[in-house]
Amino acid sequence: MKCPFCGSLDNRVVDSRLSKDNTAIRRRRECLHCGRRFTTYEYVEEIQLMVIKKDGRREPFNRQKILEGIKKACQKRPISIEQMEEFVSELEHQYQEAGLKEIPTSDIGEKVMAKLHQWDKVAYVRFASVYRDFKDINEFMRELEEILAHKKER
Known part of the structure; x- marks a missing residue:
């Protein structure tokens, strides 16, 4: 080592x-x-999971890449590294247990967004803005309005 x-x-x-x-x-x-x-x-070392990218390319599942994306979204937010690492481990374990060999990036992204939405709304919006590739401020505002509407329902 x-x-x-x-x-x-x-x-x-x-x-x-x-x-x-x-x-x-x-x-x-x-x-x-x-x-x-x-x-x-x-x-x-378990069965190598493959990720299907948006453009159809396939690449090996990389837990570090997912963790880095989550860390960026959670920067300066009250979410511990342990929580993030535990979530990524759970996610990888879920895919292994399901026996899937290929996972679309959309499935991974949606699960990460759901967890971030649960943890912290700011981290969620940060991740969503990159993941959903907002083209303009209007798309961004629609996402924020959905969060606010959901908050008011509670």
Whole structure:
């Protein structure tokens, strides 16, 4: 394992344990070159999920890519990294359990938007504006009006 601080390949495992959701092994490592510690996760390699892009291309499911999109939407919002990581793990697990080999990006995007809508309306609108590719301010305003109308119903 390459040290993220100095790039050395010499390190030792200090501690190993199961992750909270029991889907990975969490390893605490110490670099033998610079002495700094870092954490790695080992996941069981399961059936490779493929994502069908809007233009028909297929690419491997990338949990990190989904997590980065969620992190951008949730920037400076009261949502913890743990919540985000747990959601992405649950999402990946759902697809694995369903036995699907290919997932349209639209399905992933809708599930992410539903979770963000539940967590935080600002993060939801941020994600929706990129995901739905709003062409002008009117489309953006319609989305905001829907949120406000839904809020008033409660």
